Amino acid sequence: MKLLKSFISFTFPLIIMLFIFSIYLLVDKVVNSYKHSIANDYAIVVITNTPFITIDEIADMPIKDIEQLSRTKIIEGIKDNLSHSSLELLNKKLPYFYKIHLEEFPTTLKLEQIRKELKQMTNIKRIETFSSDHNQIYSLLILIQDIVFILFMVVLALSLLLLSKQIKIWFFEHNERISIIQLHGGSLLYSSKPILKTILLSAVVSSAIVISLLIIVVNNISLFVQPEILTIMPKVIHLEFEIFQIFVLSFVIPLITFFGLLIQYKSK
Amino acid sequence: MILANNITLSYDNKKNIIENANFNIKAKDFIFISGSSGSGKSTLLKAFYGELYIKSGHLLVNKTDLSKKNYNKLLTLRKDLGIVFQDYKLIKDYTIEDNIMLPLKVHNYDDTVCKTQVKKLLKHVKLSHKVGAYPEELSGGEQQRVAVARALAHNPSVIFADEPTGNLDDYSSDVIWKLLKNANEILGITVVVVTHRIPQDLGIKYRRFNIDEGVVYEAS
Numbered sequence: 001m002k003l004l005k006s007f008i009s010f011t012f013p014l015i016i017m018l019f020i021f022s023i024y025l026l027v028d029k030v031v032n033s034y035k036h037s038i039a040n041d042y043a044i045v046v047i048t049n050t051p052f053i054t055i056d057e058i059a060d061m062p063i064k065d066i067e068q069l070s071r072t073k074i075i076e077g078i079k080d081n082l083s084h085s086s087l088e089l090l091n092k093k094l095p096y097f098y099k100i101h102l103e104e105f106p107t108t109l110k111l112e113q114i115r116k117e118l119k120q121m122t123n124i125k126r127i128e129t130f131s132s133d134h135n136q137i138y139s140l141l142i143l144i145q146d147i148v149f150i151l152f153m154v155v156l157a158l159s160l161l162l163l164s165k166q167i168k169i170w171f172f173e174h175n176e177r178i179s180i181i182q183l184h185g186g187s188l189l190y191s192s193k194p195i196l197k198t199i200l201l202s203a204v205v206s207s208a209i210v211i212s213l214l215i216i217v218v219n220n221i222s223l224f225v226q227p228e229i230l231t232i233m234p235k236v237i238h239l240e241f242e243i244f245q246i247f248v249l250s251f252v253i254p255l256i257t258f259f260g261l262l263i264q265y266k267s268k
Numbered sequence: 269m270i271l272a273n274n275i276t277l278s279y280d281n282k283k284n285i286i287e288n289a290n291f292n293i294k295a296k297d298f299i300f301i302s303g304s305s306g307s308g309k310s311t312l313l314k315a316f317y318g319e320l321y322i323k324s325g326h327l328l329v330n331k332t333d334l335s336k337k338n339y340n341k342l343l344t345l346r347k348d349l350g351i352v353f354q355d356y357k358l359i360k361d362y363t364i365e366d367n368i369m370l371p372l373k374v375h376n377y378d379d380t381v382c383k384t385q386v387k388k389l390l391k392h393v394k395l396s397h398k399v400g401a402y403p404e405e406l407s408g409g410e411q412q413r414v415a416v417a418r419a420l421a422h423n424p425s426v427i428f429a430d431e432p433t434g435n436l437d438d439y440s441s442d443v444i445w446k447l448l449k450n451a452n453e454i455l456g457i458t459v460v461v462v463t464h465r466i467p468q469d470l471g472i473k474y475r476r477f478n479i480d481e482g483v484v485y486e487a488s
Contacts, residue, residue, distance in 0.1 A: 180357050183317065184418075185347030186374040266339070 010166040010254075011202045017152075017159035018210040018250055024152045025242040026214070031141045035105050038138065043067070043099040046118060047126040052098050058114050062103040069097035095125055105138055156253070163257045170195045171265055188266050192258075199254045207250035211243050269295045269426060269458050270316060272484075275325035275335075277311050284323070285311045289484035291477060295425070298452045298472055299460045302487075303479035309462040312479065313430050316460065317349055318342040330425060347374060350419030350457070354431035356411045358403040364414045365390070365399065371422040389417040393447065409440025416447045426458040427451060433463070445470060 046052065057063055071094055079087055106114060111129055118127050171178070174195060181191035189196075217224055218237050270293035277286040285308040293299055301309050314320040316329055327334040332345040350371070351357075358367045365386045372382045390396045393413040395406075403411050412432060419427050429448060433441035449472050451457045466476065478487045 177359050177361075180359055181370065181374070182343070183319070183346060183351055183357070184371045184374050185343045185345075185349075186370075187343055190374065 006166065006169065007198060007202060010163060010198070011206050013159040013162040014202060014206040014250065014254060015209055017155050017253065018206055018246055019213065020148075020152045020155045021249060022210055022214045022242065022246055024148045025245060026218070026237075027145055027148045029237060029242065031145045034141060035138070039064075039102060039105040042105055042130070043101050044114065044118075045069075045128040045130070046098050046100060046124055048096045048098065048123045049125060050123045051096055052123070058100070058102075058117055061106060061110060061114070063100060064103045065101040067099040067101065069099060071096070107142075108139075160253065160257060163254055164261060167195065167199070167258055167261050170198070171261065188262060192262060196258065199258055200251070203250040203254055207247045210246055210250070214239065214243070214246070269293050269297070269330065270460070271326075271328040273326040275315065275327050276323045277308065277315055277320060278323050279311075279320070281323065284482055286315075286479070286484060287482040288325070291484060291486065293458065293460065293475075295458055296452065296456050297458050297460075298449075298474040299458075300466050300474055300476045301460065301462045301479065302464060302466060302476060305464065307479040308482065309464075309479055310430050312484065313428050313460065313462045317346060317351055317428055347371070347422070348425050350422070350424040350427040352412070352415050352419050352427065352429040352432045354434040356403070356408075356415045358411055358414060358418075360403055362402075363399075364395065364401055364403065364406070367403065367414055368417045368421050370418060371424075375422055385421055386417075389421060392420075393417045394443075407440075409436050409443065412436060412440065412444055413447070416444060416451075420447075420451055420455070420457075423455065424457060426460065429459065429461045429463075431463055432461065433465075441467070 052066065052068070055063060055066075071091075074094065074097065075087070075090060082090065115127055115129065118124055171192070174192065177194075178188070178191040182188065218239060221237075222230060270291075272289050272291050275286065275289050276284050278284045289312070301312060303309050311320060315322055315327060315334065318329075318334055321337060322335055325335065330345055330348055332341055334342075334345075358364075359370070362370070365383075368386045368389055369382045372385060377385075387396075390399065393416060395410060395413055395417070398406060398410065403414065406414065412435075416432070419429075427448065432444050432448070436444065445467050448459050448461065449470060452459045453472060476487045477484055
């Protein structure tokens with residue numbers, strides 16, 4: 001019973017930490033996917049007097065593509081209402097239209113910088129950024145992403161505290177055994193094998209629980225989030241890398257704590 | 269085997285327990301260290317197996333210089349030692365076989381070798397009928413026999429025994445003395461025993477060091 005209690009005292013904070021980490025990964029994945037999709041849809045339109053010079057980046061943001069809008073298509077759309085002479089004049093005077101696609105969706109601040117830099121180019125007549133629609137949702141998602149990350153860091157710090165406390169208790173409980181084994185030439189690591197085994201078992205149990213929970217949540221995402229949110233989520237969420245990250249973290253954090261305390265114990 | 273050159277021992281740099289001790293213990297010697305209670309017998313023994321660092325001087329045990337703090341060298345030295353304590357120091361949640369097996373496991377012997385050696389030692393200390401028992405299920409004398417078996421398991425070059433019969437009745441004490449005597453006579457193991465009561469009829473040639481007010485001297 002005592003063994004089970006101490007096992008749970010170690011496993012529980014680990015599960016909470018991994019669970020928050022998996023939420024962070026999920027939010028991060030959804031936000032990144034949304035960022036990617038709005039970056040794909042989004043373009044800045046510039047109107048120039050002369051053909052636009054190709055550039056690779058603007059305001060430190062890489063440009064994915066510069067697409068020239070066909071002048072013929074624009075004229076086709078309005079030619080029925082114009083006389084032949086007006087049409088000829090329009091053909092001569094019509095400026096060039098370009099759509100600039102960026103690799104990432106820009107923040108409001110970046111957008112201002114982009115606008116400034118484009119304005120400095122002499123041949124540009126007009127710039128249209130069309131950002132206000134996307135910007136609110138985007139900012140909200142970034143905020144959620146940051147909040148979840150901060151929450152994860154806080155939980156990580158608290159978990160480290162609880163894990164190290166439990167490992168210290170185990171070192172205290174095994175103190176007699178450790179000293180007897182050391183008197184017979186066993187190293188500190190060798191004499192702490194039972195503690196290490198419990199930690200590894202706990203890591204396996206915690207990661208199994210959290211990974212199962214994550215898979216259940218992802219496969220039944222509609223039960224957990226509002227339908228409006230579903231529209232911005234990727235249709236299929238692949239979690240292989242996230243599962244791997246959770247699995248690795250479930251071992252790395254307890255092992256770092258264990259070896260840190262082992263060094264501290266050795267120096268005593 | 270053990271060479272002490274002007275060694276001084278103290279706990280936390282307070283009053284010196286042993287002062288400027290000089291002696292030499294040779295291989296295959298049987299040594300008694302005696303003295304009154306609190307004279308520093310156990311303290312001296314602790315210095316031999318590195319449980320206590322010496323304050324000054326030079327102490328060589330099996331060519332390991334114990335005046336220098338080196339954790340890895342200390343562990344290597346301890347692998348070649350057998351230690352018997354007054355309070356047995358058996359691991360409570362290990363069976364007696366696992367306790368005896370401990371030095372063999374530290375040496376990374378494989379399971380077959382360990383089991384064979386444990387079986388032999390249990391027979392040697394007359395505890396074959398107690399296979400699978402835990403230390404708490406045994407009497408004090410039986411526990412000490414397990415401790416002696418553990419000290420002999422890996423065929424050490426030296427056995428340090430700290431009041432090995434201190435908690436035992438006469439019969440159990442005789443058994444322990446016989447086991448230590450055989451270890452010295454038959455296996456050629458150096459035996460260093462701290463005791464305040466040297467058995468009269470041990471039937472073995474031994475050397476005796478006495479400690480009086482921090483001074484170690486060899487008694488004739």
